[in-house]
Amino acid sequence: MSAHHVPVLRDSVVALLRPSAPGLLVDATVGLGGHAAALLGADPGFRLLGLDRDGEALELARERLRGYGNRVRLVRARFSELPRILAELAEEPPAAILADLGCSSLQLDDPGRGFSFRLDGPLDMRMGSEGPTAADLVNSLDEEELMRILWNFGEERRARAIARAIVDRRKGGPLTTTRELAEVVIQVLGPGRRGRVHPATRTFQALRIAVNDELGEIERFLEPAVDALRPGGRLAVISFHSLEDRIVKHTLRRLEGRCTCPPGLPVCRCGATAKVRLLTRRPVTPSPAEEAANPRARSARLRAAERVEGDA
Numbered sequence: 001m002s003a004h005h006v007p008v009l010r011d012s013v014v015a016l017l018r019p020s021a022p023g024l025l026v027d028a029t030v031g032l033g034g035h036a037a038a039l040l041g042a043d044p045g046f047r048l049l050g051l052d053r054d055g056e057a058l059e060l061a062r063e064r065l066r067g068y069g070n071r072v073r074l075v076r077a078r079f080s081e082l083p084r085i086l087a088e089l090a091e092e093p094p095a096a097i098l099a100d101l102g103c104s105s106l107q108l109d110d111p112g113r114g115f116s117f118r119l120d121g122p123l124d125m126r127m128g129s130e131g132p133t134a135a136d137l138v139n140s141l142d143e144e145e146l147m148r149i150l151w152n153f154g155e156e157r158r159a160r161a162i163a164r165a166i167v168d169r170r171k172g173g174p175l176t177t178t179r180e181l182a183e184v185v186i187q188v189l190g191p192g193r194r195g196r197v198h199p200a201t202r203t204f205q206a207l208r209i210a211v212n213d214e215l216g217e218i219e220r221f222l223e224p225a226v227d228a229l230r231p232g233g234r235l236a237v238i239s240f241h242s243l244e245d246r247i248v249k250h251t252l253r254r255l256e257g258r259c260t261c262p263p264g265l266p267v268c269r270c271g272a273t274a275k276v277r278l279l280t281r282r283p284v285t286p287s288p289a290e291e292a293a294n295p296r297a298r299s300a301r302l303r304a305a306e307r308v309e310g311d312a
């Protein structure tokens with residue numbers, strides 16, 4: 001991603017979050033600062049607190065957002081740490097919170113980060129610099145645990161066969177590179193057909209999600225983020241695959257106060273109360289023109305909600 005790459009669904013993000021200005025804008029995944037720059041540029045009343053777990057991305061964001069001077073503060077952190085960060089740094093509840101989930105092109109396109117089966121590199125896949133790498137997982141987990149990761153996070157139908165092949169392969173020495181892992185998958189699934197999804201796609205997605213605890217991060221982030229917003233404040237989340245989007249959709253529906261009592265009860269017993277009003281009944285998706293210009297945008301889904309007035 002070049003420093004001036006247009007961020008995914010930029011105009012929709014601005015349209016959904018701008019009405020909450022003026023106030024504190026938290027970009028929980030500031031990445032290279034594309035959305036942050038668009039929002040700071042759209043409304044002079046926004047001040048930014050930008051988070052990212054990737055220190056390298058933060059340095060690039062710092063460069064890109066330099067022109068906004070002291071309206072910008074950047075912190076290296078996981079977004080599940082948002083309540084602590086706000087308690088330490090924010091003088092007021094946020095007016096808007098954005099999360100643009102997943103990896104940046106900076107991460108995906110750098111062979112040294114080990115996210116891509118198309119580029120040979122160390123089997124790492126960490127967005128930050130702490131915790132176990134993908135190599136640690138594939139070389140230490142047992143077949144059952146590997147199978148569960150591939151099945152749950154990659155929706156890989158041949159999860160069992162691939163897990164077994166990994167365990168067999170590492171008897172000859174640890175797997176250390178992306179190419180070695182891609183070759184094991186290809187041995188099981190075949191080379192795939194030109195123009196189709198690469199056979200290792202689901203295995204790499206699964207390991208990346210496990211290495212970074214991506215779904216756990218989203219689960220721990222969403223409700224505290226809503227709770228942190230000021231009344232009338234807005235949350236927008238962009239997801240890139242169904243596992244992420246399902247968590248976002250279900251959490252926002254629950255926080256919308258939909259009663260979850262079994263049908264037929266004369267009065268509500270679940271005590272559902274509304275914390276948010278949904279701003280997107282259906283997810284916002286990119287236009288054909290945006291998809292053509294940016295293939296990565298193809299699977300993006302944007303959902304947004306507004307904190308209900310007077311219920312903070």
Ligand SMILES: C[S@@+](CC[C@H](N)C(=O)[O-])C[C@H]1O[C@@H](n2cnc3c(N)ncnc32)[C@H](O)[C@@H]1O
Pocket residue numbers: 007008028029030031032033034035036051052053054057077078079080100101102103104105127217
């Ligand atoms: C798709 S990119 C964001 C791009 C950004 N919106 C822009 O316009 O440049 C996602 C970013 O989120 C970061 N990230 C992913 N999970 C995170 C987490 N749990 N906590 C903090 N940052 C995270 C990644 O390191 C990456 O830089």
